[in-house]
Amino acid sequence: MKENIIKGIMTDILETKGKKSAFEVFLEGENINLKLLSGSGEVEQIRNQVFNKYLNAKNEYQSIIDNKDNINLFNRMKELETLIVQSRSIIGTVTKLSMINQNRGGSETSYIIARAPFFNPDNVKAEIRVYLGKTEEIGRTIEDLSKDTKFMDEAERQIVNAMKDVMEKRKVEVAIKKSVSIKQLVTNHGEAEEEVNGKPTNLREDPRLSPFKPGPGSNPKPKHYGIVPKKK
Incomplete structure (x- = not known):
């Protein structure tokens, strides 16, 4: 039987008074001997090419996690995760x-x-x-x-x-109250990537939707239960 997860992801990732963020720990988790980059052999040339891409990737990663809008997004996710896991404990109290x-x-x-x-x-x-x-x-x-x-x-x-x-x-309030999926993250260039799908789902308007399984997939006609559309 599946158990409720009662701890959020962002709670462990973000920085607190007692520990660094998992982002920073990840970036600092390296042990590179720069002496291995010196030389003119084939291996050294490949390593230098990879090293330049490596530094660029780290810089872009750092700029993303340092972006103020992204920090606000991460903190909002942390608040919502706390609300979600606390709600689970109230709904299914053990x-x-x-x-x-x-x-x-x-x-x-x-x-x-x-x-x-x-x-x-x-x-x-x-x-x-x-x-x-x-x-x-x-x-x-x-x-x-x-x-x-x-x-x-x-x-x-x-x-x-x-x-x-x-x-x-x-006092954490949920801002979005209708069926909306939002994807937004600010890149290192300061541009927001966003995808919004706000089409609501109404079981009574579309008899093909099952009341027991969300989504637009077709379902067999129920025998004695579910939401049956009224005939006009």
Whole structure:
């Protein structure tokens, strides 16, 4: 069974306070001995030709990742990826119970917590936790509580609300609300390459489209389900 990916691509690629961007690490990941380029033999000539193309490619690559418009695009993708993975966690919450011990003021207290996979850029671990109460006061084992449907429903409710609070604090809004695909990237010459396809899909207008499988492909006539166009 396929599992939800709960971490974005741009999150690992872009620069943060603690690490360089994957772009920069890639460009700096070289170990070239320039002495191998000296000489007039056939091999040296080929290497020098390749080396010139290599430098030009690196310069163009650097100019693309340094472009302000591209940086804004990458950061926007990072925001959207975070919204997507956090939404996945809310829609398909996997809630589990655990017991943790905390030492405060020389005394140790045990707590029952609910936890679930959830990516938050501000946290190290992709997990969210909610304290449900002291183990002593609840008076039941993790195994027993996990089988209690009412208790687990309440634990899930608290987990989902905690996720919702995190998402609302980030305030990431989706700008495109209709079926539009956009491809835009600024090249090293400062020109934007863009391709837009904004034709909406309406299942009711075209009976050839299956309500269960997006796309314009033909589908067999459904027997007892799906969207059946009304006869005029």
